[in-house]
Amino acid sequence: xxxxGMIHYWLKSSQEDLxxxxxxxxxxxxxxxxxxxxxxxxxxxxxxxVKTTSQPAPYDHKLSKLTKLTKVNFSDKQxxxxxxxxxxxxxxxxxxxxxxxxxxxxxxxxREYLKRAKDMHLWLKKKL
Numbered sequence: 001x002x003x004x005g006m007i008h009y010w011l012k013s014s015q016e017d018l019x020x021x022x023x024x025x026x027x028x029x030x031x032x033x034x035x036x037x038x039x040x041x042x043x044x045x046x047x048x049x050v051k052t053t054s055q056p057a058p059y060d061h062k063l064s065k066l067t068k069l070t071k072v073n074f075s076d077k078q079x080x081x082x083x084x085x086x087x088x089x090x091x092x093x094x095x096x097x098x099x100x101x102x103x104x105x106x107x108x109x110x111r112e113y114l115k116r117a118k119d120m121h122l123w124l125k126k127k128l
Contacts, residue, residue: 006050007128010057014043018121025114030105034088037117038063041085044124048072051128061089072127081116088113 001009021036038061046057048070060066063082067074074082088101 003050003054006056007047010043010047010050011125011128014040014047014121017043018118021114021117025110028107030107030110031101033110034101034105034113037113038085038089041082041117041120041124042066042089044121045070048124048127062086070127072124078120078123081120084113085117085120 017036017040021033021040024030024033024036042061042063045063045066049055049057049066052070057066058069063086064079067079067082
């Protein structure tokens, strides 16, 4: 697959995961919604990685680490958000964290992070 095909793949996949996150929020599956927030932002960043490097994106899920492979300047506030979203990837997956994560993933908390992740997603797409 060429560079443009890889970018298209990551963006299309990201958009599908965004739709899934919204659907999970509507179903009140908040912890799963937060996991998908991480996923759709990760995939948008990976599209930027491909654009910058003309290489396939690495198999890595730490968002702040992936940003270093782009030529995009992220603010400290944005990097903090990316670190918080990365934590959702871990907390939603591993049993040691799940119980605490379920308590934290209230409707209000999830609504806020879904909004922030959607805003980040839009900002990332504009960088492409």
